[in-house]
Each structure stands twice: as C-alpha cells, then as structure tokens.
Amino acid sequence: MADDIKVDVTMDLKGMKCPMPVVKVSQQIKKMAVNQVLVAETTDPGAQADFPSWARSSGNEIIKTETEGGVSKFYIKKLK
Amino acid sequence: MEKEKISELRGLMKTRLNRPMRYYLDLCTRCGLCYDTCHVYQGIPKKEYSPVGRSEVVRRLFKKHFRLSGRLFPYWGDAAALDDAVMDDVYEAAFSCTGCRRCMVHCPFGIDIPHILSMAKLMLIGNGTAPEELVMLADMAVEKGESVEVFRDGFKENIRNLEKDVQQRLGLASSEGLIPMEKKGANILYVGLSGAHSIVHPAVIFNRAGENWTLSFFEGVNFGAFAGDPVKMDLIAKRIINEATELGVKEVVMVECGTAYRILKFLTGEHPFRVSSIVEVIHRYISEGKIKVRGGAISEPLTYHDPCQLGRNGGIFDEPREILAILALDYREMSPTREYNWCCGGGGGLVALDNEQFRIKSGKIKKDQIAATGAKIVVSACENCITQLGTIQTGYGLDVQVRSLTELVSENLDI
Numbered sequence: 468m469a470d471d472i473k474v475d476v477t478m479d480l481k482g483m484k485c486p487m488p489v490v491k492v493s494q495q496i497k498k499m500a501v502n503q504v505l506v507a508e509t510t511d512p513g514a515q516a517d518f519p520s521w522a523r524s525s526g527n528e529i530i531k532t533e534t535e536g537g538v539s540k541f542y543i544k545k546l547k
Numbered sequence: 548m549e550k551e552k553i554s555e556l557r558g559l560m561k562t563r564l565n566r567p568m569r570y571y572l573d574l575c576t577r578c579g580l581c582y583d584t585c586h587v588y589q590g591i592p593k594k595e596y597s598p599v600g601r602s603e604v605v606r607r608l609f610k611k612h613f614r615l616s617g618r619l620f621p622y623w624g625d626a627a628a629l630d631d632a633v634m635d636d637v638y639e640a641a642f643s644c645t646g647c648r649r650c651m652v653h654c655p656f657g658i659d660i661p662h663i664l665s666m667a668k669l670m671l672i673g674n675g676t677a678p679e680e681l682v683m684l685a686d687m688a689v690e691k692g693e694s695v696e697v698f699r700d701g702f703k704e705n706i707r708n709l710e711k712d713v714q715q716r717l718g719l720a721s722s723e724g725l726i727p728m729e730k731k732g733a734n735i736l737y738v739g740l741s742g743a744h745s746i747v748h749p750a751v752i753f754n755r756a757g758e759n760w761t762l763s764f765f766e767g768v769n770f771g772a773f774a775g776d777p778v779k780m781d782l783i784a785k786r787i788i789n790e791a792t793e794l795g796v797k798e799v800v801m802v803e804c805g806t807a808y809r810i811l812k813f814l815t816g817e818h819p820f821r822v823s824s825i826v827e828v829i830h831r832y833i834s835e836g837k838i839k840v841r842g843g844a845i846s847e848p849l850t851y852h853d854p855c856q857l858g859r860n861g862g863i864f865d866e867p868r869e870i871l872a873i874l875a876l877d878y879r880e881m882s883p884t885r886e887y888n889w890c891c892g893g894g895g896g897l898v899a900l901d902n903e904q905f906r907i908k909s910g911k912i913k914k915d916q917i918a919a920t921g922a923k924i925v926v927s928a929c930e931n932c933i934t935q936l937g938t939i940q941t942g943y944g945l946d947v948q949v950r951s952l953t954e955l956v957s958e959n960l961d962i
Contacts, residue, residue: 493680
C-alpha cells in the first residue's frame with residue numbers, strides 16, 4: 468500500500484487512447500510544485516513501458532508502482 | 548533573433564535542399580488550385596490554412612536566404628528574413644498540416660507540400676519551438692529503446708493479464724502463450740500501441756489463424772516523425788528494426804497506425820523482413836481461409852474512412868473494403884473516396900496537441916462527408932483517425948459509432 472505517500476493529484480486515465488495518458492500527465496505535472504506527487508491510474512499495458520521511460524527522459528521519478536485488477540497506479544514525484 | 552541562430556537555422560534549411568525540395572520550391576506558380584483541396588481551409592477559410600499559404604512561409608525564407616534576387620531585392624520576390632515572428636508563422640504552417648497530401652494529388656505539378664513543411668519542422672526543432680508534447684513523446688520513445696530492462700518484467704506481467712481476455716474471447720481452456728513475446732524465429736513480429744485494444748484484438752486474430760507470432764516491446768507510432776526530427780525518427784524506428792532482426796522474424800506487422808506503417812515500409816530503407824499493415828494480414832488470412840468472419844454480421848449502414856497514410860500515401864485501398872464487404876450488409880462509400888478522400892484532420896501528430904477546437908473546425912468537411920452517406924457506423928484502420936473521428940462525432944453531435952476495423956473483425960470471427 469501507499470499510505471505513507473502524500474498524494475497531491477490523482478488522475479484517472481483509464482481507457483484513454485494512445486498517447487493521451489502520458490500527454491495528460493506531462494501537462495499536469497508542469498502545473499505542480501517540485502516534490503509534489505501525482506498518481507496516474509491507467510489500464511494501458513503499454514503504460515508499464517511509457518511512464519518509466521517518460522520519467523527518465525523528463526527528469527521526474529516514479530517512486531512507487533501498484534497493479535491490481537488490470538489497473539496500474541504510478542506514483543510520480545516531480546523533481547524539477 | 549541572434550545572428551548565430553539565423554546561421555544555424557539557415558544551415559538546417561540547407562540540409563533539406565535536395566533536388567525534389569528545390570523543384571517544389573521553384574515550381575509553385577501560386578495558382579491557388581490547392582486552396583479548396585485542404586480540409587483545414589474548408590473548415591477555416593484563411594490563406595494561412597491553405598496548402599500554398601503554408602508553403603509560401605517556407606518559400607519566402609528560401610528566397611531570402613538562398614537566392615541572390617531575394618537577398619538583393621526582397622520586395623520583388625516576396626522574400627522574408629528569419630526572425631522570431633516568422634518562426635511563429637513557420638509553426639502555424641507546419642502544425643496546421645496533417646501531411647495528408649490531398650493537395651499533392653490535385654496539384655498540376657504534383658508539388659509535395661508536406662515535404663516542403665518537413666523543412667519547416669526541422670527549423671522548429673533547431674529553434675527549440677517544436678510542439679513540446681511531440682518532443683516529449685519522442686524523447687520518451689527514444690528512452691524506451693534504451694531502457695527495456697527497466698520495464699521488461701512489468702510489461703510482460705501486464706501482457707499476461709491480457710492473455711486472459713484473449714482466452715475468454717477465443718473460448719479456450721488456458722491462457723498460456725496466447726500473446727508470445729521474445730519468440731525467436733517467429734514468422735511475425737506484431738507491433739501494437741500502448742492501449743490493450745491494440746494488442747488483444749490482433750492477438751485473437753493471430754491465434755485463430757494459427758500464426759507463429761510474437762509481440763513487440765515497443766509501440767508502432769513514431770513521434771519523432773510527427774515532431775519532424777529525423778534523428779529521433781530513425782532511433783524510434785530502429786528499436787523495432789533491431790528487435791525484428793534479432794528475433795529473425797520474416798514479417799513485421801504494424802498495428803492500425805498509418806504513420807507507423809508508412810515509416811517502416813517506405814522511409815527507413817530496406818529490411819531483412821517484410822513490412823505489412825494488420826489490415827493486409829487480416830485480408831490475407833481471409834483469402835487463404837485461415838480465418839472466417841461472419842458474413843453480413845453488421846446490418847446497420849456502415850462506411851469506411853481511408854487513413855491518409857495507409858491509403859493515399861500507402862496504397863492500401865482494396866483490402867479494408869473487401870473485408871467490410873463480407874461483414875457489412877449495407878456498405879456505403881464516401882464521396883470523394885480512395886486517393887481523393889478527405890483527411891479527418893487527426894494526422895501529423897495533431898491529435899496529441901491541445902487543439903481540439905481547431906480539429907473540430909478542420910473536421911467539418913469529414914463530418915459532412917460521413918453524414919451524406921447516412922451511415923451509422925464509420926470504420927477506420929488508424930488510431931489517429933479513430934481518435935479524431937471521435938472528436939468530430941462529439942464536436943458535431945454526429946449520430947455514428949466510430950469503430951476500428953481490426954476490432955470489428957475480432958468481434959465477428961466465425962469461431
């Protein structure tokens with residue numbers, strides 16, 4: 468569980484078509500302050516590859532990933 | 548704009564000045580026949596949204612920076628110098644065009660305006676003003692190619708979950724091996740997108756056909772191409788080329804994505820494997836009797852939207868129509884159609900940008916075209932088109948369902 472992580476924004480991206488989950492998260496995180504945490508909930512299997520790669524290329528950090536019942540949750544910390 | 552930046556942008560322009568580019572830039576007589584051929588101009592009738600209006604932005608820069616007459620007498624030749632305001636025009640020209648090439652098939656000289664605009668996109672990359680969404684998505688895709696080990700296990704675990712969906716759809720006792728990965732010597736490497744639908748439905752079809760196939764770790768779409776960055780386009784394409792080569796597959800099959808298909812098929816040189824669209828493969832399976840679809844399964848009137856990169860720019864016209872001729876009792880062709888079909892307005896990466904109102908307006912002619920058929924279902928074979936057709940459907944309250952061809956086939960297999 469992620470009870471120890473303070474979540475600032477949660478985004479429901481389930482069922483969105485490619486490439487909107489990453490685009491929406493990228494837009495949202497620009498509005499947030501450094502060290503705030505965003506949770507992206509998605510059903511895309513490709514999100515398992517997309518979000519870690521996006522985080523590495525954009526300088527953010529995935530601090531936790533949970534998958535349950537086909538829904539993946541990515542806890543993303545804004546680093547810069 | 549600083550001298551160094553002007554020099555850098557001029558240098559980038561020069562890299563694109565091959566013979567076709569010079570031919571296109573020199574030959575346009577500005578006759579204006581292309582105005583009415585552009586779906587954007589049809590929806591927003593302003594010169595800057597006409598094909599020639601866009602190419603003129605680049606041609607004026609070409610005249611100023613590469614022609615003696617333009618340099619000495621800029622007023623004669625309508626030449627324009629590079630500055631920040633001009634770069635705003637360059638952006639508007641490049642990213643209001645979907646690259647559909649409908650203007651090209653109507654141009655008396657066959658001028659390829661999207662090719663001219665590739666120079667505009669390259670300048671925007673050099674200027675650091677290319678659309679940040681597309682640059683971000685291209686960077687993500689390049690990173691993905693360099694860090695497979697980071698996501699390999701998580702991705703495979705998600706694919707195992709999808710296998711259960713495929714199992715249910717096929718009515719099988721076990722889900723094991725229904726979506727193979729990293730299978731050396733497979734006949735086919737299938738390249739999907741991020742969404743489950745782009746993997747599950749093809750998997751149902753491949754399994755039903757008894758195909759020896761394997762799923763790619765990567766997505767087919769190439770955001771480097773959409774952004775207009777040739778270096779990233781190559782890196783993104785090479786992820787798939789390298790994967791296919793290492794696995795030794797005979798054929799790479801692209802998901803319903805026109806750009807993904809066109810880039811690998813036509814723009815990345817020769818490969819030791821064949822490149823096909825999933826639409827061609829479905830057609831082949833039906834022709835060879837490997838799969839059967841329920842004849843006349845869809846009774847509502849149905850029409851097909853040709854994705855520009857699959858149809859006009861890829862030559863795939865007959866296969867989707869022959870598949871739909873089996874499935875649909877009441878198939879209705881749009882007018883105009885095939886190579887003269889109107890673009891929906893979603894190509895060129897535009898669906899990833901924050902421009903919904905623009906896309907609704909530029910989709911007006913497509914809305915009119917669909918409505919004129921009286922169809923209740925519009926089918927296409929490109930994720931970009933399907934997303935944009937959905938935007939048009941919502942934006943105009945059009946009474947149609949938008950469906951993917953692969954999904955329709957998968958749902959109507961004679962199992």
